[in-house]
Amino acid sequence: MTSTESQGPTPSPASSRKSSIAGAVGNFIEWFDYSIYGFMAVTISAVFFDKSNPTAALLATFGVFALPVITRPLGGIVFARFGDRIGRKRTLAIVLILMSLSSASIGMIPSYDSIGVLAPVLLVIARIVQGFSAGGEYAGGAALIAESAPASRRGYLVSWMPSSTGMGLLAGSVFSFALAQALPPEQLADWGWRIGFLLALPLGLIGLYIRLRLEETVAFQQLVEDDNVASSPLRETIREHGRNVLRVTGIALGQTVCYYVVLVYTPTFLRTELDYTPSDSLITTSIAIAAYVLTIPLAGNISDRIGRKPLMFIGSIGMLVIIFPTFFLIPTSGLALIAVLxxxxxxxxxxxxxxxxxxxWVELFPTRVRYSGVSLGFNLAVIASVSSPFILTWLIDVTGSDLMPAVYVFIAVAISLATLFTLPETAPAKGAVDLITPTDAATSTGDVSPGARA
Known part of the structure; x- marks a missing residue:
């Protein structure tokens, strides 16, 4: 394969927009409910666990929050196989149904005071299913958008996938803030916290309608027509593209850990360690999430012109430089400075x-194993990041140091920065082979994709 290889039919702007919305909508729903759980952690701990030991209850809540560490990689493997075998569209529809039902079920579980130990057991089951379905969402949505985007706009359009993560988190943060403002603590603990989870049902129906109206991507349809669909996508991914799977894990680690610590865990940190009110802790995080949502598509757009790696180098160095001053200053700062940090x-x-x-990520793999490659690499990184709130709550309790979040983020980002030096530039604008082609899979060999060899 050469850099002049034909790209095949160019997707229409309308098709690209529809695919971007369809890919992002499920991700938004997932992260709206995930964020509700994170932002309501203190309240949920009192609802589902024994209140006689608040620290133990909070640890148990974050332990349940981290359950996708077990089920998400498994779901990623299962759904990636479907996605690379039967297509992106049908797989993502199944994922959305499971995710919506499991999220809504959390809002229906009676409290510990009502049914005792059965309450946390049901919560665990719901989180297991939720994590399993989430394992197939991100990689599939990214592949769907990328394969429906023109090469010159791919960075920008695919960037709406992580931006929708921030949108879901922001919506969850604003929703949690509004509930904390509107309801007294007793009503919030009694029924108010359930509303966000129950909204997963109508949101899921809307998302399912959008996804079912999509056409399968041209790239995957061509694989089917050529009888070139991978018979064992997981095995082929590990055997021929294992190095790029590890690259995805390496560059994802810093992003996912920083995301969970700074944008998901910090409201709990402000409440439990620094005694801020729920509304104060949520408003500073909401401002940061809004900046995150706006910055992502801007960076994605720029990457289409100057390449992917320069933006990632700037961002990773920025995180390394700022993270320690942030958690050093937060305990002695007012809300305005906390928001700025x-x-x-x-x-x-x-x-x-x-x-x-x-x-x-998606540009590192050919079409026939793209879903599997991204899913494996990303979900390995999620193992470390989803556990962050549980690990940090425990570390702070044991060490008494408020700098533990900074240490955790610094180590993860340093690993990502080191991985960046091994990464090829994948942007077509910088001369890399364009991998989103109907015929790319037929000539892919070795553990480095053709784009990586360019």
């Missing part, structure tokens, strides 16, 4: 890194 590291630096990140 969160915006700097979690909004701008993280956003610059994230903008071209997901597009880089």
């Amino acid at each position: 969160q915006v700097a590291v979690g909004g701008i630096a993280l956003g610059l890194y994230t903008g071209p990140l997901v597009c880089t």
Whole structure:
């Protein structure tokens, strides 16, 4: 394969927009419900666990929050096989149904005071299914958008996938803030926290309608017509593209850990360690998330012109430089400065890194194993990041140091920065082979994709 290889039919602007919305909508729903759980962690701990030991209850809540560590990689493997065998569209529809039902079920579980230990057991089951379905969402949505985007706009259009993550998180943050403002603590604990989870049902129906109206991507349809669909996508991915799977894990680690710590865990940190009110802790994070959402598509757009790696280098260095001052100053700062610090590291630096990140993942793999390659690499990184709230709550309790979140983020981002030096530039604008082609799979060999060899 050469850099002049034909790209095949160019997707229409309308098709690209529809695919971008369809890919992002499920991700939005997933992260809206995930964020509700994270932002309502203190309340949920009192609802589902024994309140006699608040720290133990909070640890148990974050332990349940981290359950996708077990089920998400498994779901990623299962759904990636479907996605590379039967197509992106049908697989993503199944994923959305499971995710919506499991999320809504959390809002229906009675409290610990009502049914005792059965309450946390049901919560665990719901989180297991939720994590399993989430394992297939991100990689499939990214592949769907990328394969429906023109090469010159791919970085920008795919960037709406991680931006929708921020949108879901922002919506969850604003929703949680509004509930905390509108309801007294007793009503919030009694029934108010359930509303966000129950909204998963109508949101899921809307998302399912959008996804079912899509056409399968041209790239995957061509594989089917050529009888070139991978018979064992997982085995082929590991055997021929294992190095790029590890690259995806490496560059994803810093992003996912910083995301969870700065934009998901920090509201709990402000409440439990620094005694801020729920509304105060949520408003600073909401401002940072808004900056993150706006920065991502800007960075994705720029990456289409100057390449993916420069933006990721700038973002990772920014996170390394800012993270320690952020958590050093937060305990002695007012809300205004806390918001500025969160915006700097979690909004701008993280956003610059994230903008071209997901597009880089999909460009490292050929069409026939793209879903599997991205899913494996990303879900390995999620193992470390989803566990962050649980690990940090425990570390702070044991060490008494408020700098533990900074240490955790610094190590993860340093690993990502080191991985970046091994990464090829994948943007077509910088001379890389364009991998989103109907025929790319037929000539793919070795553990480095053709784009990586360019």
